[in-house]
Amino acid sequence: MKTSISTNRTSTKRDFRWAAWAVLLGLLVVMSSVVSAQDDDGLVNGDAPPPVAANRFQVDVNQFDQWVFNGSRNAREGRKRIDSQLAMRMNEVDRVCDLDKDQKQKLWLAAAGDIKRFYDDMENVRAKFMNERNNPNAFGNLWQEVQPLQQKVNSGLFDCDSLFHKTIRGTLDDKQRAKFDRAELARRQFRFEAQVGAVVSSLEQRMPLTDEQRRPFIKLIQEAGPPPLRFGQYDQFVVWYYASRIPSASLNSLFDDVQLKVLDQQLMRGKSMGQILKREGYIE
Numbered sequence: 001m002k003t004s005i006s007t008n009r010t011s012t013k014r015d016f017r018w019a020a021w022a023v024l025l026g027l028l029v030v031m032s033s034v035v036s037a038q039d040d041d042g043l044v045n046g047d048a049p050p051p052v053a054a055n056r057f058q059v060d061v062n063q064f065d066q067w068v069f070n071g072s073r074n075a076r077e078g079r080k081r082i083d084s085q086l087a088m089r090m091n092e093v094d095r096v097c098d099l100d101k102d103q104k105q106k107l108w109l110a111a112a113g114d115i116k117r118f119y120d121d122m123e124n125v126r127a128k129f130m131n132e133r134n135n136p137n138a139f140g141n142l143w144q145e146v147q148p149l150q151q152k153v154n155s156g157l158f159d160c161d162s163l164f165h166k167t168i169r170g171t172l173d174d175k176q177r178a179k180f181d182r183a184e185l186a187r188r189q190f191r192f193e194a195q196v197g198a199v200v201s202s203l204e205q206r207m208p209l210t211d212e213q214r215r216p217f218i219k220l221i222q223e224a225g226p227p228p229l230r231f232g233q234y235d236q237f238v239v240w241y242y243a244s245r246i247p248s249a250s251l252n253s254l255f256d257d258v259q260l261k262v263l264d265q266q267l268m269r270g271k272s273m274g275q276i277l278k279r280e281g282y283i284e
């Protein structure tokens with residue numbers, strides 16, 4: 001009887017150990033299958049992905065100032081840039097016209113008005129930016145409103161349509177005004193010549209030119225009309241508008257048929273911009 005009971009206990013312990021191993025082995029198999037079913041995101045195949053935020057389009061608040069003051073890291077650097085533009089412009093006018101104290105004071109006040117007007121416009125656009133900066137559907141419209149501010153900074157706040165420029169005309173005497181007009185024409189001519197060179201250089205990416213073609217072509221454009229009255233977003237179109245006024249015979253003598261085909265596309269585009277350039281005050 002004792003032998004039978006001992007045998008049964010031994011058998012029971014053996015069976016229990018085998019059952020425990022079986023359970024452990026089963027758990028390992030299940031865990032292995034779960035791990036192998038997971039993808040790189042840690043999801044089991046067939047499971048629904050975790051909820052995604054409805055709107056991940058975000059524009060940093062500092063981006064607005066970087067857009068407006070293109071090339072400057074923040075608003076402080078942008079303001080330094082504007083102040084530098086004003087100082088250079090004032091020094092230029094003073095050098096040419098020998099301004100007295102009262103004239104300088106009037107110009108400083110006028111410039112302060114231009115700066116205030118610019119910042120008022122900028123803050124109005126900034127308010128829209130802050131309201132819509134995380135809305136991808138509004139991004140295009142926001143950029144359309146930022147661009148004129150950026151272009152204003154790039155071309156200068158004290159250009160021909162500024163209070164500063166208008167005050168110059170009203171505060172100078174006849175002798176000073178004559179000097180100023182000559183200096184302004186030379187300044188605009190220099191800037192226009194640089195713009196012509198840049199546009200022709202860009203053309204050469206599509207239509208390589210020899211030096212015998214480049215130099216006379218640039219000269220023909222520069223002689224096609226006076227330098228623009230102002231500079232800004234339409235600068236390249238001014239160049240192509242003047243180029244479109246060059247007689248066909250002059251162009252035919254410079255370029256071959258393949259080049260003329262490329263050039264004609266630009267000339268037609270420039271010619272079509274004539275009314276817009278006049279309306280925007282670039283040409284008369």
